[in-house]
Amino acid sequence: xxxxxxxxxxxxxxxxxxxxxxxxxxxxxxxxxxxxxxxxxxxxxxxxxxxxxxxxxxxxxxxxxxxxxxxxxxxxxxxxxxxxxxxxxxxxxxxxxxxxxxxxxxxxxxxxxxxxxxxxxxxxxxxxxxxxxxxxxxxxxxxxxxxxxxxxxxxxxxxxxxxxxxxxxxxxxxxxxxxxxxxxxxxxxxxxxxxxxxxxxxxxxxxxxxxxxxxxxxxxxxxxxxxxxxxxxxxxxxxxxxxxxxxxxxxxxxxxxxxx
Amino acid sequence: xxxxxxxxxxxxxxxxxxxxxxxxxxxxxxxxxxxxxxxxxxxxxxxxxxxxxxxxxxxxxxxxxxxxxxxxxxxxxxxxxxxxxxxxxxxxxxxxxxxxxxxxxxxxxxxxxxxxxxxxxxxxxxxxxxxxxxxxxxxxxxxxxxxxxxxxxxxxxxxxxxxxxxxxxxxxxxxxxxxxxxxxxxxxxxxxxxxxxxxxxxxxxxxxxxxxxxxxxxxxxxxxxxxxxxxxxxxxxxxxxxxxxxxxxxxxxxxxxxxx
Numbered sequence: 001x002x003x004x005x006x007x008x009x010x011x012x013x014x015x016x017x018x019x020x021x022x023x024x025x026x027x028x029x030x031x032x033x034x035x036x037x038x039x040x041x042x043x044x045x046x047x048x049x050x051x052x053x054x055x056x057x058x059x060x061x062x063x064x065x066x067x068x069x070x071x072x073x074x075x076x077x078x079x080x081x082x083x084x085x086x087x088x089x090x091x092x093x094x095x096x097x098x099x100x101x102x103x104x105x106x107x108x109x110x111x112x113x114x115x116x117x118x119x120x121x122x123x124x125x126x127x128x129x130x131x132x133x134x135x136x137x138x139x140x141x142x143x144x145x146x147x148x149x150x151x152x153x154x155x156x157x158x159x160x161x162x163x164x165x166x167x168x169x170x171x172x173x174x175x176x177x178x179x180x181x182x183x184x185x186x187x188x189x190x191x192x193x194x195x196x197x198x199x200x201x202x203x204x205x206x207x208x209x210x211x212x213x214x215x216x217x218x219x220x221x222x223x224x225x226x227x228x229x230x231x232x233x234x235x236x237x238x239x240x241x242x243x244x245x246x247x248x249x250x251x252x253x254x255x256x257x258x259x260x
Numbered sequence: 261x262x263x264x265x266x267x268x269x270x271x272x273x274x275x276x277x278x279x280x281x282x283x284x285x286x287x288x289x290x291x292x293x294x295x296x297x298x299x300x301x302x303x304x305x306x307x308x309x310x311x312x313x314x315x316x317x318x319x320x321x322x323x324x325x326x327x328x329x330x331x332x333x334x335x336x337x338x339x340x341x342x343x344x345x346x347x348x349x350x351x352x353x354x355x356x357x358x359x360x361x362x363x364x365x366x367x368x369x370x371x372x373x374x375x376x377x378x379x380x381x382x383x384x385x386x387x388x389x390x391x392x393x394x395x396x397x398x399x400x401x402x403x404x405x406x407x408x409x410x411x412x413x414x415x416x417x418x419x420x421x422x423x424x425x426x427x428x429x430x431x432x433x434x435x436x437x438x439x440x441x442x443x444x445x446x447x448x449x450x451x452x453x454x455x456x457x458x459x460x461x462x463x464x465x466x467x468x469x470x471x472x473x474x475x476x477x478x479x480x481x482x483x484x485x486x487x488x489x490x491x492x493x494x495x496x497x498x499x500x501x502x503x504x505x506x507x508x509x510x511x512x513x514x515x516x517x518x519x520x
Contacts, residue, residue, distance in 0.1 A: 007379045033461050091476075091484045113464060114473050115462060123455045153450060160446045161453075164439035168453050169460045172432045172477025177469035177512065179424035186420045193421075193428050194413060194465055195383045196371055200429045201461030203377060205454055209437035213339050215430025216351075223329060224351045228423050234299055235507045244504060245431045248497045252437065 001142060004028045004055065005046070006074055007065035008036040010113035011052060011088050016044045018121040018146040022135065027059045052077040052093050059083060061142075070256045084135065090162030093155040094129050105130040105139050108158055112169050121146055127153035127161065178238060210252065216250035220256035261400060264315065265290045267325035268296040268332055270373035271348050274380050275323065276304045278381040278406040287319045287382050312337040319343060321402075323367060335360045344395065350422025353415040354389050365390040365399050368418055379404055387413035387421065395511065438473070438498060477509035480516035 001024045005012045008031040014025055026046040031037035034050040041048035049055065055077060062078045064071055064087040071087050075103060078085050079101035086099060086105040097104035110125040126143040129151065130136035136152060143150040176197060180190040203212045216224035225246055231240045261284045265272045269290035276286055286306040291297035294310040295472055301308035307503060309315065315337060322338045324347040331347050338345050340363035346365040347357060357364035370385040386403040388410065390396035396412060403410040414423060440450040463472045476484040485506055492499045 025394075036439075051348070059334050067479075068481065106498050109318070110404050110452060110473075112459055112463065114463065114472055117467075120460060124356065125452050125455055128450075137316065149452075149455065152450075156446060157446050159487070159491065160442055161448060163491055164442045164453060165371060165456055166444070166475050166502075167435045168439035170473070170477065170509070171467050171501075172435050172460055173464070173473055173475075174477075174505055174512075175427045175432050175435070175464050177473065178508075179428035180469055182420055182427070184425045188413075188417060188421060188466070190372060190464075191408075191425060192385050192387075195385055195409065196425055196429050197432075197461050197464060199372055199379060200432055202451075202458050203372065203374065204436050207374070207377075208450070209433050209440055211428070212372075212374050213433055213437065215426050217430065217434075219327070219355060221328065227419070228353060228426065231332070231419065231423055237504065237511065239502055241501075241508065242426075244497070244501055245434055249430070249434050249436075251433075251497070 001025070001061055002027050002059045003061045003063060004030070004059040005040070005063050006030045006039045007066065008033075009065060009078070011065040011109060012063070012111045013040055014119060014121065015088070015109065016040055016046075020044045021121075022145040024145070024234045030055065057081040057083065061086065063088060072096055072099075079103075084097060084138075086139065087156060090158055090165065093159075095155065098131050102131055103135065105135050106155070106158065107139055107143065108153070108161075110165060114198065122148050123152060125149040127158055129154055129158065137143060152155055164219075178241070213249065215249070217246040218253045218256070220250060261285070261321055262287050262319045263321045263323060264290070264319040265323050265325065266290045266338070267298070267328070268293075268300045269325060271325040271369060273300055273322070274371075274373045274381065275325065275354075275369065276300055276306075280304045281381075282405040284405070288314075288316055290315065301457055317341040318342065321346065323348060325381070332358060332359075339363075341471075346399065347439065350418055350425065353419075354391060354417065358391050362391055363395065365395050366415070366418065367399055367403065368413070368427060370421060382408050385409040385411060387411045387418055389414055438501070473509065473513060475509070477506040478513045480510060 003019055004027050005022050026044040028047045028049055029037045031042040031048050037048035062085045064237045067090050068091055071092055075097055084103045085097055085101055087185055088107050090108050094106050106129040124147050126147045128143050130137040131141050174258040179193055263279055263284055264287050265276055286304040288307045288309055289297045289301040290309050297310055297514050301355055310343035322345045328349050328351055331352055335357055344363045345361055346367045348367050350368050354366050366389040368387040384407050384409045388399040390399050439453055489499055
């Protein structure tokens with residue numbers, strides 16, 4: 001397929017490489033900043049543009065990967081020729097594109113990307129939705145050229161998926177951050193925790209998280225929890241986070257579970 | 261070394277296998293429940309006992325891996341012969357054993373164990389502390405026979421390490437659980453999130469968590485955060501957890517970070 005990428009951030013960057021490796025052609029890369037567009041365009045043999053007036057109609061698909069609230073501003077510039085337009089947002093409904101065109105879809109990558117770290121794209125879950133069944137099928141086929149994990153997900157489900165991902169990924173990473181800060185205050189390296197973090201994530205590849213919950217809260221070990229809250233004296237946010245998550249674990253595991 | 265294990269839970273089970281593989285001899289395994297003691301003892305060629313009166317003095321080291329509050333009850337039964345006694349708790353100070361013997365130490369495994377999942381023991385961080393320098397050195401040497409990650413950690417540091425591990429492991433696993441519950445309510449499988457969880461943990465193997473934080477909070481994306489809180493209407497604990505963690509991310513990342 002001939003594909004035009006709107007945006008040059010992490011999602012566009014990884015998507016561009018995956019599409020190119022699968023034999024698709026990237027026609028143009030748009031960014032408000034020419035140097036960003038140029039860098040990504042160079043890597044995938046596309047033209048770089050920094051004005052939506054320069055968009056070429058000589059393409060099969062526009063993929064919008066920009067900030068959520070910019071999607072509605074960009075969409076009307078792409079829908080003139082009746083070409084298929086998709087966005088890649090977890091939180092924005094299909095309707096926001098359908099306000100401008102009936103040839104609309106969503107191509108949501110359920111993964112966290114950094115520009116500096118490669119990802120095995122074949123494992124990335126791709127969630128597709130089209131404004132009609134033909135578009136959904138077409139997006140599904142396109143998705144299967146770059147991933148083995150393709151799902152049909154409607155807008156309501158995708159919002160829940162995105163919310164779940166905030167808990168499982170964004171909040172989890174912040175907990176890593178908190179633990180690093182606690183260690184640093186006592187001259188210990190985050191390296192000490194890295195194997196534990198890896199193993200905690202590994203465990204739920206084959207188990208349900210509830211079945212492998214460990215720690216003072218699931219043991220209903222009030223003595224340790226009280227001692228931990230005392231250690232957090234003066235750090236009000238961390239105390240609240242500790243208390244709230246511990247209470248929620250206890251509520252979810254009414255029978256104490258010994259992990260010793 | 262000749263080693264006696266007090267307790268037959270996850271820590272004892274994994275430690276027993278690692279010691280045996282390294283050529284040490286497990287003499288006895290104690291558990292209050294004979295069938296638990298017998299199962300572990302059978303696997304490592306030891307005797308099983310369910311009464312502390314049957315403890316043999318014919319050993320070099322007692323390793324206590326029981327619930328934190330049971331350590332002080334068990335210790336006096338082991339210290340009669342002047343043999344080295346260690347516990348494996350993150351939250352209990354060395355002093356609690358030193359109340360009974362000067363030959364005391366701590367052998368803390370900074371890892372999460374399930375009986376059903378194998379762990380590469382060479383990667384497990386072992387944190388040792390002895391009541392004198394000879395004991396510390398001896399525990400360090402013993403630790404190096406089963407792990408490549410051996411640290412000297414005093415009781416004050418170990419408590420912080422344990423607290424950090426609650427954030428990075430126990431609370432993280434509970435966030436996985438929350439995300440699974442949200443997906444299940446909308447007929448989606450936790451499988452969809454598994455690649456994201458793996459990648460989130462993988463990222464911090466080489467990066468500092470603060471440097472790879474993504475999501476609505478770090479982008480200061482109030483619109484998405486408000487929508488997420490609305491989706492959590494009626495789930496008060498989850499709303500509070502969402503709000504508190506988002507606020508703490510914003511506080512820690514005062515300049516918004518675009519991850520698109």
